[in-house]
Amino acid sequence: MEDSNRKYNENRRDFLTRAARAGLSMAAACSLGYWFFDPKGPGRSSSIKTGVSLADFSIPGQKPKMSIVHGEDRTETIRRAMQALGGIEGFIHKGDRVLLKVNAAFASPPALSATTHPQLVSEVTRLCFKAGAAKVIVTDNPINDPASCFQLTGIARAARAAGGTVVLPAEHFFRPITISGARLIREWPVLFEPFKEVNRLIGIAPVKDHHRSGASMTMKNWYGLLGGRRNIFHQDINTIITELAMMVKPTLVILDGTTSMMSNGPTGGSLSDLKTTKTMIVSTDQVAADAFGASLLDKDAGSLPYIAAAEAKGAGTADYRSLNPVIISEL
Template identity: 70%
Template structure:
């Protein structure tokens, strides 16, 4: 009873206090609703990340250079090939930051030649450093489990031992790009992070049979820069390879035809799929390199539709003889 009486005496004050608290909450609720009010609901426009564009890494003064060295020793062959072009110093200057785009697509041992040869990677990285490169980065977005691919192909060990840094792709490495002259690569994620601060790019690929496109060499190897569910581009394989060549303008390409995968490509899986073709092709023209590589597989340019298409897109020449390639034998 006593308490009740007390309550009576403080009633007004209590009520005003409660009114104040209630008012604050009502006010907060109203402002929050006003602030977050959305009359339209989500529209059709999706958030678009800023597009990135790969810069042109080619050296205009060195257009159309090509060297074809025959011999079974990759290290020897690549050295001689580069020597005929004035040494790697022609391409790599002091302080350059070089990216080697290898083919590490499959988690298979190097002896099966489904991936870029690790010795070759080590040698090129070594030569780059010798020419004064400040950093060499090796990367690819493989098809099989990325970590397993770099480990089993021997590329990781070889690159690391040569002082190069291997970048195994992560989700955060990808940024969308658009190839302006293309129709397929539109706002599509590419392996962007490794290209940060890079000013020279060397494409390195083995010569391989490829059922859908006819052959997988330098231009097809840029496929490994695509992210997302890139396999849908197999519906139009010649266009995507041409667009990839539009997307990447490398400083130099090294097409390793020492051992060519003649059958069961591009995975291979057996030594019987391979043939010693003992040829190393180094060029600043990726179309010419692939055009010559086709001959190692017993194919012609007409068999590989993406080559003439790349040529007509002005990406290089399919008539490699027109470049008067230097031919050397080191065996």
């Protein structure tokens, strides 16, 4: 009797524990069902990861500025050009983290001027650090293999020698971006990862002829931020350049017209494609810089549709004279 009583109590206790656990499991299952219930199902493009947007890197409250320095030595001209704008300290402050978007599109030697000149990269990096920058990142999403592009253009070595960090693009660095009012850059992957940790952006581009768009300068340089199958944008090159100018609001752009690629752009390949034009342009206004740069290619800014279009979209002014550029003739 006592035995069966004990057994009964044991079973009872056992049942109660079990019931409690069952109750908890059911509650857990039901709450999962409640939280994750999705009566509607996925939308049209469900797996695209959440979009991001690029920050505005321009210095607030500053008037647009521009300087044009003539000379052959890039180290010297860039220094003078910065000085003419009141020194790089006006743009880079202590502790700033700076991203230099260079043009490293091709694995070609610096002499061919298809890419940003390493000398310029190292001097700008140095100037940034001198102004107190905490970090300088140099990046681009080249057309050829990234590692060899950065290597062969001399950009990697130049940047590292000056203390900069070279970031080579990897697939997961890209995030979809949608630019409001844009037709092409909609949920399009953009090299975003390096932007996460910076608060200043400087674009450095050479002056080049471009067989699709007429000229490749500072605005076209942002093309290197695009990922995905970006070559389909060549079907509408002027619009994409305009939209790139809408997407990126840089701190500064540097347009290197020391040597300009006059023909067979954007790759060039022969020294005969080049012409010594001895000009260095620094501007806070990318449209103005490109408008002036066109003259180095013996082109009229009006013949490049994207310049007017970018101006119309508020990315800058095509009338670079209105910025009263500081012009320093040959040193």
